Amino acid sequence: MSLKVSAYFLGNLLKYLGLVMLVPGICSVIYQEDDLYVFLISGVITSVSGLIMEFSVKSWSDIREVDRKTGFMIVALTWIFASIYGALPYLLYGVFTNPADAFFESVSGFTTTGASVMTDVEIFPHGIMFWRSLTHWLGGMGIIVLAIAVLPRLAVGGMQLMGLESSGPTTEKLTPKIAETAKKLWGVYLLLTVLLIILLDIAGVPIYDAIIHAFGTIATGGFSNHNLSIGYYNSPYVEGIITLFMFLSGINFTLHYFMLRGKISNVYRNSELRFYIIVNVVLISVITLDLWNNIYPTIGESLRFSSFQLLTAYTTAGFSSVDFDTWPTLSKFILVIVMLMGSCAGSTSGAIKSIRILVLIKRGYREILKLIHPKRVIHLRLDGQVIDESAASSISSFVFLYLALFALSSCIVLGVEHVSIVTAISACAATFGGVGPGLEQVGPMQNYAFLTSFTKVYLSFLMILGRLELYAILVLITPSFWRK
């Protein structure tokens, strides 16, 4: 493992992150608000730290390979440091006085969680709120994937770095060159974002709001600049557009790319996508019926709210168009379940991901068949291809670890805070999976501000752990990683 290589990589990233911090300054200038200095100072601090790190190590040119340990190190440190420096604008402007609050908000942004400790989001200048949503957008497709797309010389680690950051058990390369693949993925990401901004603007949403919500939607983050979130617009049209784009953001971006290139057969054959669509259709129907029976008078209104809320939980975006905390228990329970499931691998969503659940369902079914015919040879297949046993068993381990950590975290939160069991469980599911709002005390109309600093830092850790799909962080806290 090489700390020098990690420092060089990190330094390079921070250097550019500092430049990106100047972007929200444009809002300060346009709206003539007093937060311009915040971005100038934060940007300079971040870039200078980056430059110091970069120049403290020798030349990069003779490093052609990054070993595995260093790869883990780079990915974990990138996310931790980006979150720390990303908290600077909040602290400098005085949005929060407690550093734990600023860190929580920053982590929540980069990991596209969208859980907030801001009690009132409507009192802060446009620049600050823009930075908050920009962190979503940067983190959505991945900071490292972006770095590789823009700075191809950082592509030395081959697929390992990108694989660690991207969601899902495997990462597919679209082209032989990793920088090309990263560019294509970011291209699709940018395209979807621009499209959504235009559509929202046409629907009458002011352009600033449209950008904020597009960042939150495509990155499946969920930050809004209104306390009522999407509910503020109270417009079925706006909700419909965002529902559609949340659905799209929950799909593997590789499939979007194939779709744009006209390779429909790759998309059509994809079993994860089918599973994702089926789950959506079935669960939206169930919740619609539940709501129609219990709350809303018309089926149309029930469908409008159920589809939005289901997708926002399933894709782990975490917007709200209505206070779903007042819904019947069945509907709320389904929302928590899909928060743990997550959408497709290779999308911007969090949590376990459909492909893993699909493989486990197939594995479970095979066990039953094996009991009936012990000698029968049955392969696990996905998209017509045989999945090998080691891949399938590593998926089982991942899901177990995920659920175990979820249970452990709920216990920790219950131990530290005086909250209801529903609050604790939904808070952990919502931060671990990158959703944002949970139920009861952390419900859509509430926030995380009342928690102790310890819990905030712990949940921040949980958000990064969930965003990087456990391993990049877990290996770092394993003693044998540090043994020489």
Added chain:
Amino acid sequence: MKIVIIGAGQVGSLLARELSIEHNITIVETDKEKSTWMRDNYDLLSIQGDGEDPKVLRQAELQNADILLAVTGEDKTNILSTLYAHSYGVKTIVLRMRNPEYMEYINLLKNPNISVVIPGEIISTKLVNLISAPFAWKAETFADEKVELFKLKVEENTDIVNKRLSELGPASSWIFVGVAKKGVIEIPKGDTMLEKGDYVYALGDPGVMKKLKKLFGFRHEIISSTIVVGGGRLGRKAARALIDKGVSVKIIESDESRANIVAEEVPEAHVFLGDATDLETLREVGIEYADYLIALTGDDEKNVFSALLAKNAGVNRTTVLYTKPDYLDVLEAIGIDRAVSVRIAVANEILSLLHIGGIVHVTTVEEGRGEVIEFDIGPDSKIMGIPLRQLPFPDGAIVGVCIRNSKIVIPRGDFVPGLNDRLLVFTLSKSVKKVEEILGL
């Protein structure tokens, strides 16, 4: 350029490492572990599958590739993938072939774009080169044999030890382009000190050999009796080459049926059946009278140990064939005189066949830590007419030799490259990219 490589073995992985920096590489490998390793460590597309399987080749988009490098250890796989690429009109095809008898299949295709690389022949040419320059470690020829690259060892008790390069006097017909100290290679300056055990790389015309030999204090050596370990295709080739030079050859082979083939094919040699890592066998062969041992079995460890035993028994010079790249530094340290790497020799040959961007020939030294780029100045060259001093060459590179009107010129800072000059540039691996940028390759 889009390049498909079939086989991520020793040769394929080295090619992938060299080429993936610049080009779009897709590599096909049957072994899952190797395939995953390639995917995780190099910037390329790695497909796990059989290179004989048209489905796999289609998935690798071989039909749209510019270059196919079929370098698995299986001749049949290489030929079948060549056939596929040939049918789709892939512009450059290079395949590795163990058994030259299969050449006939390639000849049937009548495709001038297909080049065949036969490792046995490359190695035997290399061995013959080495045998003809017994004091140099590496003798590589460039520019239609007008220029040679020598790798010379600074031996103890010679005049050059602890001297600065500038003290060795000006040379008009050769140039020192690299000095390797404990495996770290650098471009020498006038004040670079030569120490015992260093290796010096020199470029010059083949005639300077005698002068260099004197300078480095090598005694005149005649090889009269040689032992070849291993009677495989390579061993037989080397034996034949040595016999043609008038050297007496003894061959040790451990497999009985193969020993019979050797005896039949090379009747001039004495063939012994036995294990060359047994001292008894070596004694019976007459190790105390031999002055040279070449170990050419397919087993690295066997080659090394037979050479060490021979060295211990008083054999002057030993050469071993090895494959594993990790062994290079160790082999020198434990006293093996020369080590010939199959993978590097084959990979170099393939790289030089590709003619990528005006490059005529590329040879790597010290396991790829440095390389010699040979190229021609064409009419649209970026450096034509600019004195070398004004080009932003990095510290890790040096223009070694220029061939102008088939004469060798050692360029100085005021040298101006002209049309149709052929330049040989020596560069460290970290500077390759920069150099290629400057040269517009």
